[in-house]
Amino acid sequence: MIGRRYLRLQLKRIIRLAVGIIPTAILLFACLAIAAVLYLNYGPNADKCEKIKIGIAGDTQDSYLGMGILAIQSFDDTRYLVDFIEMDSSKKAQEAFLNGEIAGYLVIPDGFIDSVVYGRNDEKITYVVSKEQKGLAGMLMDDLSKIAEALIICSQNAVYGMQEILIENGGEENYNNYTNELNLKLIDQVLSRTQLAEVKILGISLGLGTMDYYFVAVSLLFCFLLGICGAPFFWNRRNDLGMLLRQRGVRSFSQIFSEYIAYILFLLIATYIPIIVSKRIFEIFFPRVLTISVGDLLPAMLPVVLLAGAFHFLLFEIVQQTISSILVQSVLVTAMGYLSGFMFPAYFFPERLAEIGRKLPTGCALRYVSDSVSKTDRFAPMIGMVCYTILFLGMTLIIRKRRLCGDER
Amino acid sequence: MKLEVSRIKKAYGKRLILQDISFEAASGQSVAILGGNGSGKSTLLSIMAGVLRADDGKVLVDGKQDPAVFGYVPQGNPLMEELTAADNLSLWYDKQTLERELEEGVLRILGIREFLKTPVRKLSGGMKKRLSIGCCVSGNPKILLLDEPTAALDLACKDQIYGYMNSFLSQGGIVVLVTHDIHEIEMCDRCYVIQNGKNMEYQKDGDFHKLAGLMQ
Numbered sequence: 001m002i003g004r005r006y007l008r009l010q011l012k013r014i015i016r017l018a019v020g021i022i023p024t025a026i027l028l029f030a031c032l033a034i035a036a037v038l039y040l041n042y043g044p045n046a047d048k049c050e051k052i053k054i055g056i057a058g059d060t061q062d063s064y065l066g067m068g069i070l071a072i073q074s075f076d077d078t079r080y081l082v083d084f085i086e087m088d089s090s091k092k093a094q095e096a097f098l099n100g101e102i103a104g105y106l107v108i109p110d111g112f113i114d115s116v117v118y119g120r121n122d123e124k125i126t127y128v129v130s131k132e133q134k135g136l137a138g139m140l141m142d143d144l145s146k147i148a149e150a151l152i153i154c155s156q157n158a159v160y161g162m163q164e165i166l167i168e169n170g171g172e173e174n175y176n177n178y179t180n181e182l183n184l185k186l187i188d189q190v191l192s193r194t195q196l197a198e199v200k201i202l203g204i205s206l207g208l209g210t211m212d213y214y215f216v217a218v219s220l221l222f223c224f225l226l227g228i229c230g231a232p233f234f235w236n237r238r239n240d241l242g243m244l245l246r247q248r249g250v251r252s253f254s255q256i257f258s259e260y261i262a263y264i265l266f267l268l269i270a271t272y273i274p275i276i277v278s279k280r281i282f283e284i285f286f287p288r289v290l291t292i293s294v295g296d297l298l299p300a301m302l303p304v305v306l307l308a309g310a311f312h313f314l315l316f317e318i319v320q321q322t323i324s325s326i327l328v329q330s331v332l333v334t335a336m337g338y339l340s341g342f343m344f345p346a347y348f349f350p351e352r353l354a355e356i357g358r359k360l361p362t363g364c365a366l367r368y369v370s371d372s373v374s375k376t377d378r379f380a381p382m383i384g385m386v387c388y389t390i391l392f393l394g395m396t397l398i399i400r401k402r403r404l405c406g407d408e409r
Numbered sequence: 410m411k412l413e414v415s416r417i418k419k420a421y422g423k424r425l426i427l428q429d430i431s432f433e434a435a436s437g438q439s440v441a442i443l444g445g446n447g448s449g450k451s452t453l454l455s456i457m458a459g460v461l462r463a464d465d466g467k468v469l470v471d472g473k474q475d476p477a478v479f480g481y482v483p484q485g486n487p488l489m490e491e492l493t494a495a496d497n498l499s500l501w502y503d504k505q506t507l508e509r510e511l512e513e514g515v516l517r518i519l520g521i522r523e524f525l526k527t528p529v530r531k532l533s534g535g536m537k538k539r540l541s542i543g544c545c546v547s548g549n550p551k552i553l554l555l556d557e558p559t560a561a562l563d564l565a566c567k568d569q570i571y572g573y574m575n576s577f578l579s580q581g582g583i584v585v586l587v588t589h590d591i592h593e594i595e596m597c598d599r600c601y602v603i604q605n606g607k608n609m610e611y612q613k614d615g616d617f618h619k620l621a622g623l624m625q
Binding site for chain 2: 001002005006009012013016017232239240241243244245246247248404405
């Protein structure tokens with residue numbers, strides 16, 4: 001009986017607190033949304049800064065090599081991401097690289113063309129990136145350098161091969177026409193790929209478009225950070241009340257259950273309202289930017305809310321001091337969110353870090369919501385989230401029991 | 410009614426807090442428990458209330474173990490600050506009982522009606538303590554366990570709490586009181602000092618220097 005009344009009073013508490021908490025939550029979401037918009041418009045991913053500069057040094061004077069580079073710069077999908085800059089020498093390229101003017105550079109060795117023409121393949125294009133550059137730019141550099149190398153070699157092989165055949169078979173009068181025609185075909189067929197750049201670079205985002213991805217990421221970050229706004233719910237909990245409840249037969253499990261139910265109610269309202277409102281605002285000011293629907297996103301957020309609630313419970317159970325609990329939560333959620341790809345897609349992190357990020361609660365949540373919204377298989381992240389939720393609540397129960405039963409005065 | 414506390418033992422990890430606590434009390438009697446900070450007074454009360462489990466020993470009421478007969482008032486206030494006094498009381502009392510107690514029972518003696526609709530966070534320390542006692546003594550306990558109930562309260566508030574204690578004792582209840590207050594020690598029928606995990610009865614002779622020496 002007392003247990004049921006305790007649940008009713010916890011619900012009453014959260015409703016009273018919500019009057020003060022919800023505006024704080026909306027303010028927090030607004031801050032995150034503004035930060036995200038600023039980041040997307042003016043950050044390193046913004047259009048004007050988006051292109052990565054890659055230097056090309058060495059034997060670039062050859063007409064067909066030059067044509068290959070020009071083709072990549074003009075026609076390949078990578079032109080939206082990369083500026084290839086011709087450098088006078090590998091030394092100049094190195095200087096530019098060390099000065100941070102370019103993200104990396106390709107070195108085309110002398111005799112490379114001859115090597116290709118005569119099929120020796122003993123000269124290799126090398127590309128240079130720094131060891132430290134294992135983040136976004138490094139990953140792109142690796143891929144793009146390989147693209148450039150492959151395309152240039154393919155186009156050269158084709159053009160020189162055709163020219164050899166024409167010379168050997170007496171077709172010199174059509175030499176220029178055929179060469180031009182082949183170049184156009186190369187541009188049309190070899191370079192008109194879309195798959196590579198879309199999947200690996202623009203499709204950063206677990207099957208979502210960039211804006212959709214960041215909308216989901218900001219929503220998740222917000223949900224996990226909501227513990228800061230919900231702190232008043234935890235501050236006024238007293239050991240004495242817990243002990244008295246225990247004395248009257250309301251065990252720690254029932255206490256936590258009642259508090260958790262009430263807190264989840266708050267978390268649902270505080271998460272859903274800003275998501276619905278901000279989605280609507282986005283649609284008004286940036287039509288057709290977001291493709292995900294609220295109808296898909298909100299159900300997908302429900303398990304995340306349960307997980308985030310359990311996470312907050314554990315943190316506030318471990319750290320009882322007000323300021324410390326908020327600080328710990330902010331730092332922890334930001335760090336976990338960063339590793340899981342809330343700020344940069346985790347794909348661009350070194351594999352080991354990305355793996356850790358994927359296995360964190362935030363990583364499971366991101367994968368689950370992304371998979372749910374893009375309607376792909378979400379079983380594995382769901383299992384991860386359920387395990388984390390049970391683990392957090394179980395640990396909360398153990399700590400609460402220790403606190404109430406081992407409360408030494 | 411007879412309260413028997415026999416050979417209570419409790420340790421936190423390797424630290425032995427209580428090693429042999431025994432005393433008795435009968436209906437209408439009050440017992441003061443004294444001791445220095447960290448001596449285990451509150452632990453003893455928690456064990457008696459059934460919140461903590463003793464490593465050894467027994468707490469018997471009329472020869473039976475029955476935690477339900479204890480009304481336990483912990484040292485702090487077991488209240489929800491955002492809610493009103495009435496809300497807090499509604500956790501422990503059903504509607505009819507609450508009305509009755511406010512009219513003619515313990516809640517009237519404690520003077521709770523005057524701040525019934527006020528949120529707890531706006532109450533004074535004395536009001537909170539009276540409300541806490543009101544919450545803790547729901548269910549008509551036969552034995553009251555009070556952990557420093559009047560610490561830092563003004564005289565008027567103390568007087569109301571003493572009034573309730575006397576009323577409780579006159580109805581045949583037993584009061585076990587953890588206190589540092591000389592006046593409360595004087596009020597109690599018997600007084601025990603916990604020292605090094607054991608209790609000894611202190612014969613009240615007005616020599617409080619001697620008593621203070623025992624607690625060091």
